[in-house]
Amino acid sequence: MPQIAQIADTYSSQIFWLLLTFGLVFFVIGLGMVPKVQGTADARDAKISGDLDAAKAAFARADEAEADYRVRDAGNRAAAQATLAKAKSDATKATEVKLAAADAVVAEKIAAAEARIKGASDAAMAEIETVAADAARDMVARISGVEASDEAARNAVKAALAHG
């Protein structure tokens, strides 16, 4: 077994070269290069988790904005409804006022017209009375030859008119 047979001749060279090469590996690669490699990996992990956190925060902000939007939307809707209802009631009121005014005018006109009609009808009635009294007197004179008084004829006509 050369490991044992040669040990006296080779142990010092083995130990020397191992310490030298492993020392170089440790100081140059282990201490010099590995932390940089590990640093890159750590930086990447940090960046990934940072990006994820940012994405989460952005999501949260978006949710917030949406909730805010919903609240404002609901508020705006309510305000619009209120404005609409107010406009409606205002319009209704204005219509009512105008209608009332128009009603009054119409009623006035109707009353005036009715008054005119009544006047005309009264005048017509009076005329009819006069004409009927004249006619009655003529009829009385022609039938009986008696001159009926104006007043008696009128009363008779009135009585007849009142009975229809």
Added chain:
Amino acid sequence: MAESGKIDPMHQFAIEPLFGTDHWSLGGFNIAFTNSALYMVLAAVVLWIFVIGGMKRELVPGRWQMAVEYMTGFIKNLLISNVGEGGKKYIPYVFSLFMFILLANLLGLLPLGLVGLHPFTFTSHFTATGVLAIMSFSIVLIVGFWKHGLHFFSLFVPHGTPLAMIPVIFPIELISFMVRPFSLGLRLFVAMTAGHVLLKVLAGFVINSSNAGIGYGLTVGSASFVLMIGISALEMLVAVIQAYVFALLTSVYLNDAENLH
């Protein structure tokens, strides 16, 4: 070897100085640049190239960067699940350890023998695995005493131990603690050695049975060859698992040092 019909399955572990460096020495100790050292350098260079591909630092990674980040993330998760958040500071060490052992294991499995090279697995030498194990164990000791001082010895007295049992429990726990570097280093060494010996023995069966005649070659040889294919796949798995076990146990021991228990 081949002419005697004997193939030495242990030859693959032989250490040979390369490029005439056998007499290099430092403070009286031989530090020849051997084939073992060559594979250590190769593992380091391959790991360096691999990690360079992960240095583009792009926000959206390419395949290579993804692969490197997967490995560092794997070690990070290993440490966090075993040690907790305080384990993150050990990422450079455990990553270096895991990748160095993993590449050593895998590079040693490359079929370079086909082109006449001598592939070598330095993790099949306990001189190498022992250094790595002692390193991990020393870090555990240093961190433990640094953070907890002498209170670190409470590690050897589990919670709820009756007072009368402490004289018995303490030595047992202490021994099991002290055995850790040995089990850590030997486990890797044994697993790699056994796997490579098994592959070489089966390869020897293929060659020797084929040399013995076409009948043997078709029966024993092809059966051994099929078995070798399966075991090669298994060895790749073992290469990964042993590197993982080394890193996992290191982080479990670091947990003791960080958090006691």
